[in-house]
Amino acid sequence: MIGQPRSLPVDPVAPDALIGIPRQQTNAKRWEGELWTEFVVSLQQQDIEVREQRSATGVYVTDAGGLAHGLPHGVVVAKSAEQIANLMKAAQRFAVPVTVRGGGLTTEGESVAFGGLLLDMTGMSHVLSIDKEALTVRTQAGIFWHLLAEVLRRDELDYLSAPLNLTSSVGGTLGVGGIDVNSSKHGCSADQALSLQVVTPTGEIVECSDEESAELFERIILGYGQFGIVTEVTLRIRPYTPLRMHYYYYSSLSDCVEDLMMLDATGTCDYTGILTMMDSAITLLVAFDSAERESEFMETVKSRLRGYGELMFGLRLAASFSWRPWKWKEVLFLLRRKRELFPDLQPGHHMSDGQMYDRTVVFSRAVWKHWGDRHMVIPDLATNRDKFVEAVERGNAVCRKYFPYYTLYCVGIRLRDDHQPHYELSSIPPDATEFAYGCEFEPMYEGQVYSRDTLQSFKNDIYDVGVDLETSYYRFGGMMKGYIRRALGDAVVEKHLKLKQQADPAMILNRDVIF
16 A cells, blocks of 8 residues: 555564664663563672672673674673572573674674673683693683784794784684684684583583584584683684785785685695775785795795785776776875875894884784774675675676775685585585685775665675675674575574574573574
């Protein structure tokens, strides 16, 4: 009937989930607080402190994305697995939602509590032991990667693969993946986990690995925090080495992406990644842990690259723009971007003899300084090798449609040699073999204020590309959870919803992330 509002379909995962419409859903439905007082009294009787003051809860009102806002009824700072186990038993009994938070670097509200209890894992941030011979470290899961790196560095050791932003917590990272420019050699951060101590949604403390409680281990790794709270982790580590970096510049996005995949296939590089400034200025990063590997690359592979060094590329770019004077704003942007960004990627105080001695500081700070803003919107696509070029080009076209300036971050992820299956709802594409590839699409606001509807429409368009190409995503949860069924199908979602209901009878652990 004319004038009647259009009815929207009910989402089959949750009634408040986003369905893919270009309207911003800011928050999940807030829990109303039933039996909260009784729950708090139960925790206090077990000497678990619950902070309910507005000054305590308000610290967690949003996440790095800055689009989802919520407020917990109370906060508990994690102290031990036993404390968390008692907390989860009480939460099941009183049906109180528990949201787990590490560094709070989610962008879709996954670590924002919409009522209930927020469990702050940063209270468990100690390195427990280091085995120099076996090259492993046992650490509490609330530790940030940069602090773990600092502790390992004292023994001339280093992590294998960590997220680019090192203010992420180790436990939170294992739930989503964790990618860096060395993921093409070592795999994602989650693949470095040898064993975990986990508190289940019903309050059991379980040690799990590929050999022990293997089903739980598989669901925890890349499982978006649905099946347990990681309290301790044993990770693979390696001897520390400084980093030797090279940059090659392209004006063709497809050429650069193809060269990235070629480099990964050769296995000659320790680090690879793509960072774009504009369609006409695309950077391929190549780096090495040793002079020997660098020399091997220069002798056998460099000539196959279609990119240029900085001087040659600058001359070619200048010649190109001389024929297009109406593009002068792009020239000014590129010059300013080069002047501001490049010194921070290779700062003199972290360099010696052409080697970078602390990329943990350099890269993590650069992320926030040059790409951070009041709103962090970073939709992504994860594909196999065959689909990657098309996915990046189509996603790039979406970025161009919405924003004059944006950046793409592309990286390869080596999959495990033992072909151990990943959790089906994870960010790893099910059809990927040997390598998976990911691209993040991030607007650069440049002082412009964009509405939430614009940002949401942009994200929807990127995710629609993924649905069309049958790819996966790095961020399934939070406000984008409505895409799960579209991407994976009802059968897979129903299967894991039943597993979630069995493991978490009251459906209280991170309940607004996936289910």
